[in-house]
Amino acid sequence: MNHPTTAATLRVPDAELYYEVRGQGPLLVLVGAPMDARSFAPLADLFAADHTVLTTDPRGINRSPVDDPDRDSTPEMRADDLARLITQVDAGPAVVFGSSGGAVTVLALAQAHPELVHTVIAHEPPLDELVDDREELRVKTDDMIATYLAGDTVGAWKKFMAIANMPIPEEMIEQMFGGEHEPQDVADERYQFEHMLGPSVWWRPDFAVLGSVASRIVVGIGEDSGDQLCERTSIALAEGLGLKPTMFPGGHIGFAEDPAAFAPRLRAVLDE
Incomplete structure (x- = not known):
């Protein structure tokens, strides 16, 4: 069921953060990068019956405009944003679930503000620097970004999928990322x-x-992620922390593709 959602904004250094709060109970934060609050809404609704659930658009994305659009968004900056949001909601310490770039954010949050979080779940963080082929990945990533900035959007996404080792047919990539899109999505x-x-x-x-x-x-690692790059980086992270990875249903964005299957596993992890 859908729960009443309160939407608000919070002024932080160099940005205006959009965030949503739903439900009551212990604080659960769901965050991505670049995914915004919309991607987490179905999962948030499943937890709002017994949690206060905080979701947000990361700085520079959708409803969270930045003062300087030419400035990079670093994990440290996004971690500071999360710390301010958790303090604003005043229901912590929190469980923080981050996926993809959001998983990098929550790790930076745990480093800088451990007092605000009692559990941090980093689901498939793309930490390329932790794997042996990091130098090759850096060259490929620079090339991919340059391809995008040169105006070849589809070409950049093809390179993105190749780097991530996500075997998506080229015609599907062209359908997904070619043609006209909403101005905000393009931005x-x-x-x-x-x-x-x-x-x-x-x-x-x-x-x-x-x-x-x-x-x-x-x-966290998706059960269907196979040999994708984010599985490799997650395994390297777990090894560095002396941990065993925790498996979740689906792939890299299993929480969004099938939240009804993802939620019970997340609850079980929280109860452990």
Whole structure:
């Protein structure tokens, strides 16, 4: 069922953050990058019966405009944003679930503000610097970003899927990313390629700091992710933390593709 949702904005350094709160109970934060609050709404509704659920558009995306659109969005900046949102909602310490670039954000949050989170679930963070072929990935990522900025959107997405080892047919990529799109979607896509993607995939967690915090850290991997890059980076993260990865239903965005299947597993992880 859908639960009443309160939408608001919070002024933070260099940005105006859009966020939504639904439900009552312990605080659960669901965050992505570049995915915004809309992608997490179905999962949020499933938890709102017994949780206060916070979702947000990350800085520079959709309803969270930034003062300087030419400035990069780093994991540290997004972690500071989350810290301010958790403090604003005043229902913490929180369980924080982050997926993809959002998983990088929540790791940065655990490093900088462990007092605000008691459990951090990093679901498939694209931490390219943790794998052996990091230098090759950096060259390919630079080329992909340059391809996008040169105006070849479809070509950039084809390179993105190749780097991520996501076997999507080229004609499907052309259908998804070619042609006309809403201006806001185009702006978000450009911000992702130009200012969010690089700082996220090139970020390195501080294993010593993460290993010393009181927060519980969970590294999540989709059961259907196969040999995708984010499975490899997640395994490397778990090994660095001395943890065993936790499996979740679906693939890289299983929480959005089938939230009804994802929610029971997330609840079980929270109850462990």
